[in-house]
Amino acid sequence: MKIALIYPELLGTYGDYGNALALSQRSMRRGIDTEIMNVAITDELPLADVYLLGGGEDGPQRLAVDLLKKSSLRQRVLNGSHVFAVCAGLQILGNSFSVEGDDAYEGLSLVDVETARGSVRSVGELLTQVGQNRLVGFENHGGVTSLGRGVAPLGNVLHGRGNDGKHDGFVTDTIWATYAHGPVLAMNPWLCDEVIAKVTGTKLSPLNTVADKLYEERVTSLSSR
Amino acid sequence: MARRRFFAEGPASPPAGPFVFSGVVSVRSMSNRLSPRAVLALIALRTVNSLSRATGRGSGTVAGGRMGLVIYPKLLSDLSKHRQIILVSATNGKTTTTALSVAGWGDNVATNATGANMPAGHVAALAASKATRAVLETDEAWLPAVIEATNPNVVVLLNLSRDQLDRATEVRAIAERWRSSLAKASKNLVVVANANDPLVVYSSEVAGDVRWCDIETSWTADAVSCPKCTQSIIRNAGAWSCVCGFAKPNCNTRVVEREARIGDISVQVQLSIPGQFNIGNAVMAATALDVLGIEPTKSLMSMRSVSGIAGRFTLRTWQGRKLHMLLAKNPAGFEALLESLDPGNEDVWIAINARVADGKDPSWLYDVSFEQLQGRKVWCLGDRRLDLATRLDYADVSYEVVDDLNSLPASASTTELLANYTAFSDWMQRSTQ
Numbered sequence: 001m002k003i004a005l006i007y008p009e010l011l012g013t014y015g016d017y018g019n020a021l022a023l024s025q026r027s028m029r030r031g032i033d034t035e036i037m038n039v040a041i042t043d044e045l046p047l048a049d050v051y052l053l054g055g056g057e058d059g060p061q062r063l064a065v066d067l068l069k070k071s072s073l074r075q076r077v078l079n080g081s082h083v084f085a086v087c088a089g090l091q092i093l094g095n096s097f098s099v100e101g102d103d104a105y106e107g108l109s110l111v112d113v114e115t116a117r118g119s120v121r122s123v124g125e126l127l128t129q130v131g132q133n134r135l136v137g138f139e140n141h142g143g144v145t146s147l148g149r150g151v152a153p154l155g156n157v158l159h160g161r162g163n164d165g166k167h168d169g170f171v172t173d174t175i176w177a178t179y180a181h182g183p184v185l186a187m188n189p190w191l192c193d194e195v196i197a198k199v200t201g202t203k204l205s206p207l208n209t210v211a212d213k214l215y216e217e218r219v220t221s222l223s224s225r
Numbered sequence: 226m227a228r229r230r231f232f233a234e235g236p237a238s239p240p241a242g243p244f245v246f247s248g249v250v251s252v253r254s255m256s257n258r259l260s261p262r263a264v265l266a267l268i269a270l271r272t273v274n275s276l277s278r279a280t281g282r283g284s285g286t287v288a289g290g291r292m293g294l295v296i297y298p299k300l301l302s303d304l305s306k307h308r309q310i311i312l313v314s315a316t317n318g319k320t321t322t323t324a325l326s327v328a329g330w331g332d333n334v335a336t337n338a339t340g341a342n343m344p345a346g347h348v349a350a351l352a353a354s355k356a357t358r359a360v361l362e363t364d365e366a367w368l369p370a371v372i373e374a375t376n377p378n379v380v381v382l383l384n385l386s387r388d389q390l391d392r393a394t395e396v397r398a399i400a401e402r403w404r405s406s407l408a409k410a411s412k413n414l415v416v417v418a419n420a421n422d423p424l425v426v427y428s429s430e431v432a433g434d435v436r437w438c439d440i441e442t443s444w445t446a447d448a449v450s451c452p453k454c455t456q457s458i459i460r461n462a463g464a465w466s467c468v469c470g471f472a473k474p475n476c477n478t479r480v481v482e483r484e485a486r487i488g489d490i491s492v493q494v495q496l497s498i499p500g501q502f503n504i505g506n507a508v509m510a511a512t513a514l515d516v517l518g519i520e521p522t523k524s525l526m527s528m529r530s531v532s533g534i535a536g537r538f539t540l541r542t543w544q545g546r547k548l549h550m551l552l553a554k555n556p557a558g559f560e561a562l563l564e565s566l567d568p569g570n571e572d573v574w575i576a577i578n579a580r581v582a583d584g585k586d587p588s589w590l591y592d593v594s595f596e597q598l599q600g601r602k603v604w605c606l607g608d609r610r611l612d613l614a615t616r617l618d619y620a621d622v623s624y625e626v627v628d629d630l631n632s633l634p635a636s637a638s639t640t641e642l643l644a645n646y647t648a649f650s651d652w653m654q655r656s657t658q
Contacts, residue, residue: 009449009457013387013395015591018619025619041450041457057395063455124585138586182588186615210618210626214611 001027001034001200004048006073007041010064011089014140016054018183019084022192022211023050030204032196045071050082050199053089055140055181058099061088068092068108077110082199083175086184087141090169090177091115097143111170111177112148118161126180127222128155128168133190135168136218137180145179154178159222188215259303266297270352290345293352301344304351305359305375308335311513312371314363315383316396317558318506321498322383323362324534326510329524330517335359339535343367344374365399369406372414379513380407381417383506385424386447387589388555396424396447403428417513419505420476423448423458423465430474436512439463439476440505443564444557446592478512480505487512487521494525497532500565536649540639541656547639548574548656552649554583556592559643563597566641572634573598573641576607576648583646590616598622604633607648 005012005020024034037046041063051073056064068074077083083093091097094113096104104114126139135155145163147153153167154176162168162179169178176195178184185192189211197204259267274289293300313323320339327334335354337346342362351359363371365385372380382403385396407416408431418429421442429435451458451467458467466472479486482501483494485508492511494504507528511521533539537552549567553559566573579587587609595603595617602623605614610626617624627633644652 009446010455012446014586015588018588018591018616021591021619057397059397059455060450063450138588140586182586183591183616186591186619187612210611210614210624213626214615217611 001032001050001196002037002046002048003034004037004039004046004051006039006045006051006053006089007060007064007067008038008054009041010060011054011056013057014055014087014138014182016052016086016182019052019054019086019185019192022183022186022189023052023084023196026189026192026207026209027196027200029207029209030196032200032202041067045073045076047076048081050084050195051076053083053085053092055087055089057088061092061097061099062105064088065092065105065107069106074108074110077174080174082195083110083177084185084195085175085177087139087179087181090179091143091145093175093177094145095148099142111172111175112151113145113170114148115143115145118142118144122161122179124160125218125222126160126162126168127158127219128160128162128178128180129158130155130191133188134158134219134223135178135180135184135188135191136215136222137178137182137184137187139179139181141179141181143179159225186211187218190215258307260297262297263300263303266293266300267352269293269296270300270349274349287341287345287349290341290347290349290352293348294345299374301348301351301371301374302376304348305377307357308351309358309517310375310377311360311379311381311517312363312368312375312377313360313381313383313510314365314368315381316365316386316388316555317561318383318502319362321503321531321534321537322381322506322510323360324531325507325528326360326381326513328531329507329510329514329528330358330360330519331527333358337361344371347371347375366402369402372406372410376411377414379415379417379516380410381509381513382425382429383419383509384422384442384444384557385428386444386555386557387592388557388584397452400424400428400452404431407432415513415516417478417509417516419509420473421463421465423471424452426474427452427471435474436477436516437474438478438480438505438509438512440478440480440508441501442505443502444560446556478508480508485511485521485525487515490515490521492522492525495529497529498534498538500561502561502565536653539658541653541658543652543656544633546633546636548642548652549639550649550652550656551641551643552646553643554646556589559593562643563593563595567639570638570641571601572604572636573601573643574604574606574633575613576642576644576652577605577609577613578607578645578648578651579609579612580647583648587612595620595622606630607644607651 027034094107097115098117121142123140128135154169154171270289270293273292333356335356337350342364412433416432416435420437453471454469514524
């Protein structure tokens, strides 16, 4: 599985390397070979099975979207590559997003969503219900994201804000996006495994790691609030 | 993007240090140059501080300072008049560099209590001392306001990197604020700035007089893209530049290992605290003191007296074990400490909390290259030991999650204990000298 971490210098504010690392480690421990590629802003976008888009500050987020518009990302995704995006990365995938002091900035339009500036910033732990599972993470953003008709949210918010207080992120056949930033796949081993299984088209054997204990501890701690 | 939070003084009490507020200066001795309102504010400040100390609610510096500022907002400005002042700001190393500057300057230097690095702490420090010289550690977000209030002679800027993003402004926004503040500061102000940190260079290049310092800076992840044009910064053999023309400036001060050159003076640096990063801190302090007429050879010699700052770098005892206390609050700090770990000691204890003063989001653990601990064994401590253990597991580092402190192994040799802010404080309380 080839994992491309897109522009870590622009979209790497919150430990975003953790997602690439978790995908790689949990695959390798099942005997799946992986490669993590750090894509620098001067690089051509390499061919990858999954592209990771991380969190970033306003200026770098705009530069990242400018570069990605000129890249082959859109075509690659239409051809079946997967994307896992958090925070600023989530906003970039939509039709447009607004950041401080600016009018709406055009996104990649890979998914029919729009992000406006919220009146307050959401900073804190995020807990959402995703099917039978819960997703834990930390959010820190000022966006309010509305999903277009037919776009499915990734989960329903139990604690925190996510897109709008009700839903968090979105999911399509090839894309996952959440406001839970940074190492969300490291903290939520079930989602990491779901991504690996989908991207590689394999059924994974169970894997017990300390991440399961961390996940249980965070879910218990947040569910009791 | 971030909403800034400028109201609260430092949220948690830092570990008690050697700079606990103790001086008492009569209001009368200062009153000849202060307005009646300032005198009233000082009386209130001292009353609050006495009460605070008497009721055991702390060393009293911040509460009194805050009261003084409420009564007379220009108190910091008034107390700064007729003094030579050095301000020290950075994400990492500001407490240590402040202590080194105080030691290097000689006797009778006013300085703020460790961690009380916002105006209330500065007011308390200056109100407690008649010294005509002061070194004030200054919170990054407060620096512009404190420059305006104190009209300092020298501002020392060590570095800027990601730290507690859940409660502080993102790092580039701080660089912008520093830049606009320095652009309008007095032309007599001298800025002593780290030339290897592009965010510091971006902030400082607009100042009238800058002494650039070429010191080892291992953390570069927050300035991979140019602060001016966001293109990639190209690094090559100690130099860096961007296609837009923004580049490392020519340096007044250089350090290679322990050899420092400040202006045309060469000096060998010997300190009592560990780490190449502390050599850099000391040399920047010496550059600031050089501006004020103190010979670098002399100031660096005096800095040897600094052996531990509020417990940092000291040896403590806990249940028969000797602990080497190392504080790191963010990825850049951890990176610097990991590089300086004793290679002979296989076991490392690491304690991580995520309380308000630490930043409640431990995502930054993935920004630290814990992979370099492969071959060692890490004992995971603190509230967020499972977050740490998960990070280490993914880094292929051996670890043990310590739910019960009594299960920690005995050791005859000194154990390196790395801890973030409140975890460090917990271990300071748990251990003895």
